[in-house]
Amino acid sequence: MNRNYIILTLIMLILAFGTLFLKMDDELDQVDPEILLQEIIQPTRYVTTDQVAKMIIKGDPSLMLIDVRNEEDFQNYSLPRSVNIPLDSLLNPENLSYLGIKGTKVVFVSDDDIKADQMWVLTKRLGYKGTYVMKGGLNCWMQTIIEPQQPSGDASYADQETYSFRKGAQMYFTGASAESSDDAKVEVQVQRREKSSVAAGGC
Amino acid sequence: MHIHELNPWRTLIALSAFVVLLIVGFLTMHKPLLTYEKSMSESVAALEDSDAYFYPWQLEDVIGNKAGNIVLFDIRDNFVFGQGHIPGAENMSANNLTREENIERLKALRDNGTTVVLYGEDELHANGPWMLFRQVGFSNVKLLLGGYRYYFEHKDDLAATKNDDSYKKGIARFNYAEMAAPEDGTGVKHVAKQPVQVERRQKSNVAAGGC
Numbered sequence: 474m475n476r477n478y479i480i481l482t483l484i485m486l487i488l489a490f491g492t493l494f495l496k497m498d499d500e501l502d503q504v505d506p507e508i509l510l511q512e513i514i515q516p517t518r519y520v521t522t523d524q525v526a527k528m529i530i531k532g533d534p535s536l537m538l539i540d541v542r543n544e545e546d547f548q549n550y551s552l553p554r555s556v557n558i559p560l561d562s563l564l565n566p567e568n569l570s571y572l573g574i575k576g577t578k579v580v581f582v583s584d585d586d587i588k589a590d591q592m593w594v595l596t597k598r599l600g601y602k603g604t605y606v607m608k609g610g611l612n613c614w615m616q617t618i619i620e621p622q623q624p625s626g627d628a629s630y631a632d633q634e635t636y637s638f639r640k641g642a643q644m645y646f647t648g649a650s651a652e653s654s655d656d657a658k659v660e661v662q663v664q665r666r667e668k669s670s671v672a673a674g675g676c
Numbered sequence: 677m678h679i680h681e682l683n684p685w686r687t688l689i690a691l692s693a694f695v696v697l698l699i700v701g702f703l704t705m706h707k708p709l710l711t712y713e714k715s716m717s718e719s720v721a722a723l724e725d726s727d728a729y730f731y732p733w734q735l736e737d738v739i740g741n742k743a744g745n746i747v748l749f750d751i752r753d754n755f756v757f758g759q760g761h762i763p764g765a766e767n768m769s770a771n772n773l774t775r776e777e778n779i780e781r782l783k784a785l786r787d788n789g790t791t792v793v794l795y796g797e798d799e800l801h802a803n804g805p806w807m808l809f810r811q812v813g814f815s816n817v818k819l820l821l822g823g824y825r826y827y828f829e830h831k832d833d834l835a836a837t838k839n840d841d842s843y844k845k846g847i848a849r850f851n852y853a854e855m856a857a858p859e860d861g862t863g864v865k866h867v868a869k870q871p872v873q874v875e876r877r878q879k880s881n882v883a884a885g886g887c
Contacts, residue, residue: 477687484691488698506710506812507774513804514770550852564717586800587845591723594807595716608800612849619856648858 504600518593519608522617523635525580526642529553535576541583541592552582552614553646560588563595572601579603585610618642709779713813722810730793730818732827732843736834738793739763746791751802752824762795762827770796773805782809786816795820795827799845821845 504512528536529552538555540547547557558568560583572579579596581589581604589606596604607614616622621639624632714722722728738746739762748765750757757767768778785792792814796802799822806819820827822843830837841847 477684480688480691484695503712503716505708506712506808507708510710510774510805510808513808514773546848550856560723561720563720583846584848585845587803590800590803591807594804595719598712598716598719598811611852615850615852615855647856 502600503598509594509598512597513594518590518604518606519586520580520605521608522614523638523642525552525582525607525614526618526639526646528578530642530645533578535578537571537574537577537579539571539579539581539592541581541588546584550611552611555582558592560592560595563592569599572596572599572604577603578605580605580607582607583610585612619647709774709776710812712811714811719807719811723807728806728810728818730820732820732822732830732837733834735762735820735827745789746793747785748793748795748820750824751794751796751805756797760828762824765795770801770805782814782817786814790816792817793820794818795823798823798825799843 525536525538529538536554538552540551540555540557541560542557543559544557547555547559551557556571558571562568579601581592583589583592586606586608589610593604593606609617618639621636621643624636628636738748741764748762749768750761750765751768751770751773752761753769753771754767757765757769761767772778782792794802794806794809794817799819801823802819806817809817822837826837826843827834830840837843
């Protein structure tokens with residue numbers, strides 16, 4: 474009579490035992506490799522130094538800059554308001570708590586963009602969203618924001634605009650004295666307009 | 677007394693059907709194309725592995741067909757690939773990397789001991805795919821430092837790039853602290869007020885001059 478129950482119980486026990494082997498790894502949750510690869514090949518994670526400078530100047534509260542260089546380099550120089558998480562100490566739970574905060578944009582910064590990009594891939598594997606890479610890194614930051622190169626006279630209007638923004642940003646970040654020759658150019662344009670309106674409207 | 681206890685065979689049939697179903701389920705379980713073979717911490721540590729990189733001067737042997745068992749994969753678009761590529765390279769554009777036939781190809785190359793060198797427009801382009809492939813167990817995949825652009829600039833004298841470090845990454849090219857130091861030694865915030873003062877002067881000029 475009870476034989477059936479015994480067999481059933483045994484099967485249930487075997488199945489229960491089997492579940493022990495289902496989750497062998499106690500690692501953090503991870504994105505499926507195929508989905509990760511699809512995200513990797515999208516270039517949408519890159520932000521320019523100009524965009525980062527603009528966000529810092531505007532005091533964008535959703536911006537979180539994470540510097541992935543080592544501590545010594547970080548102490549030597551870092552972008553304003555940036556946090557140091559060296560690439561090799563990413564898995565430290567304390568460091569992971571900086572990531573995945575809803576509504577924040579995390580931008581990784583390194584000397585160039587390789588280390589920052591590697592950090593991006595690793596955090597993406599852990600499933601964090603809203604992470605970006607500053608293209609060109611600090612070397613590019615120096616060339617574009619700290620010491621912007623003046624475009625040639627026949628450069629497009631957009632290039633001139635970018636340059637005048639960078640010149641302003643340079644002042645913000647270094648307190649460089651406003652080099653009159655460059656700023657004068659912008660001001661001259663404004664003055665010209667005033668003059669023409671004087672002629673038309675009268676005073 | 678339950679009804680099934682009258683016929684023990686019926687229970688046994690139901691039981692074996694159940695077990696067979698489970699076994700079939702396990703056997704036909706979807707096997708993912710890629711699975712991580714390196715844990716997170718192993719993946720972080722693996723980035724320091726210099727064996728995972730391929731140096732531009734090493735290309736000379738590959739192009740001259742002196743190095744056996746090395747395949748170059750160009751992950752740029754087919755169109756750009758057609759305009760110029762490293763001699764002997766095959767095109768496997770980034771958008772097609774997830775295709776099953778390409779993954780199978782990589783598996784076959786790994787199994788017969790062929791080294792795969794990935795390159796994109798620059799080093800950054802191939803960095804992500806290279807990392808992922810290493811993480812899912814393609815330990816034969818290497819990353820070409822400098823990417824295609826560096827190769828193209830130096831293709832006439834690749835051997836000379838042995839002594840060049842302009843393609844190397846993770847190096848500060850400037851003395852940041854010195855370059856970005858505030859000129860009068862004050863803090864950034866203090867100095868940032870200056871442009872505002874300049875504007876104020878302009879306003880007062882307009883008022884004083886009158887119109």
